[in-house]
Amino acid sequence: MKKIGLIINPIAGLGGSVGLKGTDNLSEKAIALGGKPKAIEKTMNTLMGVDIDEDVVFYTASGEMGESLLKKMNFDYECIYSKDDRSTAVDTYKCAKLFIEKNIDLLVFAGGDGTARDICNAVDENMAVVGIPAGVKVQSAVFAKNPKKASNLINKFLNGKSLLKKCEVIDLDEDMYRNGVIQPKLYGYLNVPYDKKLLQNKKARSPLSEENNQRLIAYDICDNMENGILYIIGPGSTTKAIMDNLNLKNTLIGVDLIFNKKIYKNDVSEKDILDAMDIYEKTYVIVTPIGGQGYVFGRGNQQISEKVINKIEKEDIFIVATETKLVKLINEPLLIDTGSEETNEKLKGYYKVITGYKERRVMKVSD
Amino acid sequence: MKKINRSNILENFHQAKWDEPVVFELSQPGERGILVPEVDKNIKEMFDINDLLPDNLKRKTPLELPEMSQSRVLRHFMRLSQETLGADVNIEIGQGTCTVKYSPKINEMFARNENMTELHPLQDDETVQGILEIMYKLDYYMREISGMEQFTFQPSGGSQAIMAMASLVESYFNDKGEERDEIITTIYSHPSDAAAPALKGYKIIYIQPDENGYPDYEAFKSAVSEKTAAFFIANPEDTGVYNTRVKEFTELVHEKGGLCCYDQANANGLLGVTRAKDAGFDMCFFNLHKTFSTPHGCGGPATGATGVTKELIKYLPKPIIDKKEDGTYYLDYDFSDSKYSVGKIRSFNGVAQVALKAYAWVMSLGAEGLYEVSKVAVLNNNYMFKKMMDNKWIDAPYIKGKQRIEQVRYTIEKYTEETGVTTGDIQRRMMDFGLHYWASHHPYYVPEPITLEPTETPSRADIDQYIDTLLYVMNEGFENPEKVKTAPHSSVCHQLIEDVLDDSENWILSWKIYKKQNNL
Numbered sequence: 001m002k003k004i005g006l007i008i009n010p011i012a013g014l015g016g017s018v019g020l021k022g023t024d025n026l027s028e029k030a031i032a033l034g035g036k037p038k039a040i041e042k043t044m045n046t047l048m049g050v051d052i053d054e055d056v057v058f059y060t061a062s063g064e065m066g067e068s069l070l071k072k073m074n075f076d077y078e079c080i081y082s083k084d085d086r087s088t089a090v091d092t093y094k095c096a097k098l099f100i101e102k103n104i105d106l107l108v109f110a111g112g113d114g115t116a117r118d119i120c121n122a123v124d125e126n127m128a129v130v131g132i133p134a135g136v137k138v139q140s141a142v143f144a145k146n147p148k149k150a151s152n153l154i155n156k157f158l159n160g161k162s163l164l165k166k167c168e169v170i171d172l173d174e175d176m177y178r179n180g181v182i183q184p185k186l187y188g189y190l191n192v193p194y195d196k197k198l199l200q201n202k203k204a205r206s207p208l209s210e211e212n213n214q215r216l217i218a219y220d221i222c223d224n225m226e227n228g229i230l231y232i233i234g235p236g237s238t239t240k241a242i243m244d245n246l247n248l249k250n251t252l253i254g255v256d257l258i259f260n261k262k263i264y265k266n267d268v269s270e271k272d273i274l275d276a277m278d279i280y281e282k283t284y285v286i287v288t289p290i291g292g293q294g295y296v297f298g299r300g301n302q303q304i305s306e307k308v309i310n311k312i313e314k315e316d317i318f319i320v321a322t323e324t325k326l327v328k329l330i331n332e333p334l335l336i337d338t339g340s341e342e343t344n345e346k347l348k349g350y351y352k353v354i355t356g357y358k359e360r361r362v363m364k365v366s367d
Numbered sequence: 368m369k370k371i372n373r374s375n376i377l378e379n380f381h382q383a384k385w386d387e388p389v390v391f392e393l394s395q396p397g398e399r400g401i402l403v404p405e406v407d408k409n410i411k412e413m414f415d416i417n418d419l420l421p422d423n424l425k426r427k428t429p430l431e432l433p434e435m436s437q438s439r440v441l442r443h444f445m446r447l448s449q450e451t452l453g454a455d456v457n458i459e460i461g462q463g464t465c466t467v468k469y470s471p472k473i474n475e476m477f478a479r480n481e482n483m484t485e486l487h488p489l490q491d492d493e494t495v496q497g498i499l500e501i502m503y504k505l506d507y508y509m510r511e512i513s514g515m516e517q518f519t520f521q522p523s524g525g526s527q528a529i530m531a532m533a534s535l536v537e538s539y540f541n542d543k544g545e546e547r548d549e550i551i552t553t554i555y556s557h558p559s560d561a562a563a564p565a566l567k568g569y570k571i572i573y574i575q576p577d578e579n580g581y582p583d584y585e586a587f588k589s590a591v592s593e594k595t596a597a598f599f600i601a602n603p604e605d606t607g608v609y610n611t612r613v614k615e616f617t618e619l620v621h622e623k624g625g626l627c628c629y630d631q632a633n634a635n636g637l638l639g640v641t642r643a644k645d646a647g648f649d650m651c652f653f654n655l656h657k658t659f660s661t662p663h664g665c666g667g668p669a670t671g672a673t674g675v676t677k678e679l680i681k682y683l684p685k686p687i688i689d690k691k692e693d694g695t696y697y698l699d700y701d702f703s704d705s706k707y708s709v710g711k712i713r714s715f716n717g718v719a720q721v722a723l724k725a726y727a728w729v730m731s732l733g734a735e736g737l738y739e740v741s742k743v744a745v746l747n748n749n750y751m752f753k754k755m756m757d758n759k760w761i762d763a764p765y766i767k768g769k770q771r772i773e774q775v776r777y778t779i780e781k782y783t784e785e786t787g788v789t790t791g792d793i794q795r796r797m798m799d800f801g802l803h804y805w806a807s808h809h810p811y812y813v814p815e816p817i818t819l820e821p822t823e824t825p826s827r828a829d830i831d832q833y834i835d836t837l838l839y840v841m842n843e844g845f846e847n848p849e850k851v852k853t854a855p856h857s858s859v860c861h862q863l864i865e866d867v868l869d870d871s872e873n874w875i876l877s878w879k880i881y882k883k884q885n886n887l
Binding site: 331359364 | 554570571573574576578585587589783787810811
């Protein structure tokens with residue numbers, strides 16, 4: 001018996017078509033402006049492509065959050081959370097929490113970055129999650145590329161043909177975003193299935209898992225780490241492996257500073273970084289692309305600000321990334337969005353991205 | 368009389384399926400296939416065999432070989448042979464990049480001739496003049512084809528040849544006293560182009576393709592430096608795209624003092640067309656078991672014939688076959704400059720039978736024939752390419768509208784999105800029609816890939832039949848996807864649960880390990 005939890009954020013995507021840059025706290029306004037919900041339709045498209053047999057049972061919330069659709073599609077389901085009026089972020093959170101008690105195998109949700117954030121708060125890394133992109137902002141790496149690809153991922157998961165990897169949940173602060181300030185933040189990680197066929201290699205002793213790949217990158221970095229230099233370690237699970245290798249406390253979704261392989265300060269602000277840089281002669285930055293589109297700067301690591309970057313030489317920036325992350329970006333560049341054209345210009349060009357022990361890939365970085 | 372009525376499209380095929388045990392399970396204590404004769408009485412009186420062998424060479428326990436009669440051994444291996452899908456029973460188009468062509472049987476007969484099989488590599492040079500002459504001449508043909516100035520046949524496969532090239536690079540810079548630790552390669556070159564130098568301790572730098580599928584020249588430029596020991600590349604890569612700017616790449620590496628190493632595993636469309644030396648390479652290798660028809664894969668042992676320019680000859684493995692003034696051939700073990708040589712790559716001087724078969728193949732074709740091989744291989748591939756691309760569910764990334772060399776990496780991504788049927792499903796279903804089908808090396812940079820290489824040997828009818836079968840299977844994906852997803856149905860074994868294979872804890876690699884795990 002396979003248990004799938006389904007949460008649809010019925011208002012996801014409403015704000016996009018009416019120019020509201022997101023729907024957080026603004027659903028009434030969006031509807032008034034004529035915004036059309038797309039999440040239910042997109043979920044239906046995904047579920048139509050899923051191989052459902054008698055072994056699969058759904059758990060969901062009432063009404064538009066899932067029950068109506070499952071009823072319409074004649075699937076076997078149990079409604080475990082009821083909501084009379086229009087649902088809010090709190091309902092997503094509460095329903096996802098109940099899924100943990102029900103021991104579900106896979107959580108499928110339709111929404112945007114905001115919905116992903118609510119789910120991340122509720123289930124953490126407790127279960128496998130597939131996101132159907134239906135929101136205005138879908139920058140988090142937890143989303144399938146489109147509803148059809150979401151069906152394929154779910155099928156693979158149900159057939160046991162997938163592995164799990166930690167994917168970033170990032171979201172903009174919408175109030176600031178509407179005022180023209182882009183401030184995307186890394187909120188955490190969800191376990192997302194990925195097609196292991198992408199990486200499996202039967203000739204190798206065992207397929208290189210995401211964790212092992214991260215470990216190899218960490219060995220490379222740590223073997224070459226120099227004393228007397230301040231290291232800025234950006235957020236992410238790949239950079240976390242470096243800190244783990246050094247037995248140092250790490251801030252998964254924040255920036256840490258290390259000096260002589262010891263913590264200088266954890267979870268620092270832009271000011272902390274600038275202060276530290278005043279003390280030490282030389283600074284290296286180690287960052288990993290965040291989110292599905294491959295942002296190196298400007299997504300989830302704003303502490304490493306334009307001011308910080310302008311004090312660093314391009315050669316002193318080290319980008320680390322695993323094969324699974326780069327395989328998707330085969331003909332795409334990595335991206336930067338520092339907020340300053342001049343700084344973007346300075347950072348643009350080719351980088352030898354560290355992808356393993358003594359292994360580099362030349363990647364283009366552009367804005 | 369009943370009229371014969373066959374479908375041209377599908378070949379009715381059902382593979383033999385035996386519930387055949389592992390050979391060790393068939394062992395019956397005391398059963399014998401060959402009765403070894405007693406030692407001659409006179410000899411027995413003169414020597415005791417136990418006295419002749421030092422104690423440390425004597426086994427403490429008997430060798431655990433299966434004990435079987437001749438007929439049971441024959442039956443066992445005949446059954447196993449029926450459970451394989453060999454090159455001689457299917458239209459070998461499906462194993463792209465492997466260059467599986469028809470290998471003339473007469474060349475096998477040469478190799479099985481007792482004049483060949485009764486030779487021993489430790490015989491005195493004077494008594495093996497024939498094979499030495501053949502290898503010496505084959506070296507010259509290889510030089511003519513590549514522009515290189517000396518070949519060795521020691522490496523016994525493509526990857527070993529790449530390893531040999533990495534070793535040559537290492538020896539060259541050791542000799543020059545330069546410390547260079549970076550090797551540049553491309554992601555569409557063969558995985559061994561990175562793996563072999565990595566094993567030697569080099570740092571590997573990959574170049575990604577640009578929008579046309581060529582290695583990104585700007586990225587390459589940013590990567591080449593005084594740290595670059597060498598550049599390893601296959602051209603064409605497995606996409607079938609030929610990098611016409613390759614000389615600019617090799618020139619840039621030379622400017623910085625590095626070496627250029629050409630992986631010519633994909634040479635079947637290039638014989639008599641391009642030469643490694645002319646493109647600026649310092650060394651290259653050919654797979655005799657691919658391009659030179661000796662044959663490939665489980666058909667027998669292989670050879671990665673590795674050639675170098677004049678400056679690098681002293682770094683080659685020893686011995687080298689040479690000719691004396693009196694016209695006799697000899698193995699040159701001159702170690703006076705041995706401090707440069709990479710040393711032995713394998714025992715003796717490579718697989719002599721493979722060199723013999725390649726020699727016979729080259730001699731049967733001549734220079735014009737070799738050029739014809741490449742022309743037909745490219746023609747076959749582009750005929751197939753055009754026909755494949757007429758199907759809306761099949762695509763091939765890069766250089767739209769242009770031709771490919773000898774193979775193409777296709778994608779059926781849109782088809783998979785529509786039907787849920789993957790390239791792996793189709794691969795298994797093709798087995799039901801007795802045909803090979805290969806996806807790609809890992810990781811799949813081209814999504815849902817198929818790599819096909821018709822070579823020069825299949826006929827147009829063969830190519831048509833292969834495509835028709837493939838399209839039939841793809842159509843099944845729309846009408847009855849379950850049938851494709853659960854394939855194979857008439858093959859020797861059912862679909863494997865791959866998860867089990869992924870976990871090395873489940874691997875039993877020998878009978879000894881099996882016995883140990885089961886306390887037998």
